[in-house]
Amino acid sequence: MNERVAIVGLGWVGFRPVTPERSYKELMYEAALRAYADAGVNPRRDVETFVTVAEDFHEGTSIFDEYVPDQLGAALKPVHTIGGDGLHGLAAAYMLVRTGQFDLVVVEGHSKVSNLLTLPEVTAYAQDPVLNRPLRLNTHFVAGLEMNRYLHETGTTREQCASVVVKNRYNALSNPSASYGAELTLEEVLAGPPLAWPLGRREAAEQADGAIVMVLASEDRARHLTDRPVWILGVGWCNDSPSLENRDWAQAIYAREAGRMAYRQAGIGNPRDQIDFAEVDDVYAYKELQALEALGFCRPGEAGELTEAGVTAPDGDLPINVSGGSLGVGHVLDATGLARALEVALQLRGEAGPRQLEDVEVGLAQSWRDVPTTSGAVVILGN
Amino acid sequence: MTANIKEFPGTPLSEQDFAEGNILFNYDELRGHFAWDTGIAIGRYLAALKEGIILGARCTTCRKIVVPPRIVCEWCFRPMHEYIPLQDTGTVNTFSLCYVTWDVKRIEEPEIPAVIEIDGASPLHGIMHMLGEVDPPKVHIGMRVQAVWKPAEEREGAVTDILYFRPLQEV
Numbered sequence A: 001m002n003e004r005v006a007i008v009g010l011g012w013v014g015f016r017p018v019t020p021e022r023s024y025k026e027l028m029y030e031a032a033l034r035a036y037a038d039a040g041v042n043p044r045r046d047v048e049t050f051v052t053v054a055e056d057f058h059e060g061t062s063i064f065d066e067y068v069p070d071q072l073g074a075a076l077k078p079v080h081t082i083g084g085d086g087l088h089g090l091a092a093a094y095m096l097v098r099t100g101q102f103d104l105v106v107v108e109g110h111s112k113v114s115n116l117l118t119l120p121e122v123t124a125y126a127q128d129p130v131l132n133r134p135l136r137l138n139t140h141f142v143a144g145l146e147m148n149r150y151l152h153e154t155g156t157t158r159e160q161c162a163s164v165v166v167k168n169r170y171n172a173l174s175n176p177s178a179s180y181g182a183e184l185t186l187e188e189v190l191a192g193p194p195l196a197w198p199l200g201r202r203e204a205a206e207q208a209d210g211a212i213v214m215v216l217a218s219e220d221r222a223r224h225l226t227d228r229p230v231w232i233l234g235v236g237w238c239n240d241s242p243s244l245e246n247r248d249w250a251q252a253i254y255a256r257e258a259g260r261m262a263y264r265q266a267g268i269g270n271p272r273d274q275i276d277f278a279e280v281d282d283v284y285a286y287k288e289l290q291a292l293e294a295l296g297f298c299r300p301g302e303a304g305e306l307t308e309a310g311v312t313a314p315d316g317d318l319p320i321n322v323s324g325g326s327l328g329v330g331h332v333l334d335a336t337g338l339a340r341a342l343e344v345a346l347q348l349r350g351e352a353g354p355r356q357l358e359d360v361e362v363g364l365a366q367s368w369r370d371v372p373t374t375s376g377a378v379v380i381l382g383n
Numbered sequence B: 001m002t003a004n005i006k007e008f009p010g011t012p013l014s015e016q017d018f019a020e021g022n023i024l025f026n027y028d029e030l031r032g033h034f035a036w037d038t039g040i041a042i043g044r045y046l047a048a049l050k051e052g053i054i055l056g057a058r059c060t061t062c063r064k065i066v067v068p069p070r071i072v073c074e075w076c077f078r079p080m081h082e083y084i085p086l087q088d089t090g091t092v093n094t095f096s097l098c099y100v101t102w103d104v105k106r107i108e109e110p111e112i113p114a115v116i117e118i119d120g121a122s123p124l125h126g127i128m129h130m131l132g133e134v135d136p137p138k139v140h141i142g143m144r145v146q147a148v149w150k151p152a153e154e155r156e157g158a159v160t161d162i163l164y165f166r167p168l169q170e171v
Helices: A024-039 A086-098 A119-124 A140-154 A158-174 A186-190 A219-225 A253-266 A285-294 A303-308 A325-329 A333-349 B015-019 B039-050
Strands: A005-016 A049-053 A079-082 A104-111 A194-196 A209-218 A230-239 A277-279 A362-368 A375-382 B054-058 B082-086 B089-095 B098-100 B106-111 B113-118 B126-130 B144-149 B162-167
Touching (some): A005 A086, A024 B039, A049 A333, A086 A104, A086 A209, A086 A362, A104 A333, A158 A303, A209 A219, A209 A333, A230 A253, A230 A333, A253 A362, A253 A375, A277 A333, A333 A362
Parallel strands (some): A049 A104
Antiparallel strands (some): A005 A230, A230 A375, B089 B144, B098 B106, B113 B126, B144 B162
């Protein structure tokens, strides 16, 4: 068995609203090429197995896993594609190394959402076909229901949710890979058109295209390949009830449990003290606040105040979504969790450029599979 | 075997039961619209088809010439940037005679999908297309064929710019 696993290669392309000059295969190839060059590995010779993350309905091709090997250098090698968020893929790759059967594993996730012309209709197909879909609601309604109950139970305000948008989109101005950087005021965010009240249009992330590839290695291989490995200290994932009829609407239980699983592995008893920064789900602004509370960075109802007080800003005590998050970078569908982990890894390597945080040793990435799901994952990384 | 069974156990369902609402079911239709960016390699391939040319790409490492072209060699993982116009003739690698259409209708005259190894490409590198102007029983593996193109003004940069492949000699 391999006890420790490190990320030794990072490659990405994007993130942009449209990418008409590249096919999805070419996006994947470009990200893979960069990751292999970064890791100093040859996929044909060195990489033993590959994991990709994709959802057939997002791709418009069923049995999509058939279409991934060639552009990753994975032809005639073990490959599997999982339906899940990018962090579920990272967890799968991590486990493959931990088994001891493989020393070098690649994980890939991408978004070519600009090619999906009817995203709301396709997302509606995630609703229960008999119980919920006949009501013919835009799936954003699930976020509206959740946000309303979350505000009700915690006393969090709409202004506090909007402050997440102001922060993350401003952070994105320091990220050359981000598409939606902006300097907005609270009033401008709140003045946007309503989407699913209390949720406003400007509190929902816009989509982006892009691809992310990471190379994972066992400790021995990692030591040979790089002098700046990013160690995977813990991974966790969890699903709450899929039912809209009887889930906990106020709290992100799945994030709490995924966090606990990862904390156990990483030996983290007090996340606020032991974790320096985090990239968390912010596909809707309130989700960032909900995630911070679920992950134990603060008590329920406190995340909004911390945000208003600047604690989660890049120069605060607990920087959150320094990359800009999904609100600032763009929502990359199935690759979202990998985008969060990418930023954590870049920060830990000291390669985050103008947005580099000082003295960071442990970071957390958390993701959610978007409406109407209650599944999410957490990974804790260290340098 | 089933012909020997006089009565099947259970309650059989008929179309009528659905029509009359005796069976509860839920009907819905997915509105899934996609527009795939063709990208660098396939984009060039389609643009060449519009000009009446079948375009391949050559790997400078393993020297394979593949068709359709791609930007990376599947086997070497080296970039491919040499595009090569190929012949519009080739050899049938394999084919099938299909008596059921894509929307499940029985037909008398079969559709004939075939993989055609294009002249100028490496062995085993061919394109998936249809055969035409041929008597189905006479189609054989190894048969020499040539593309029948749409008239130039009707071509639009799609695989259907080639109507089908027909035998090079009378068979």
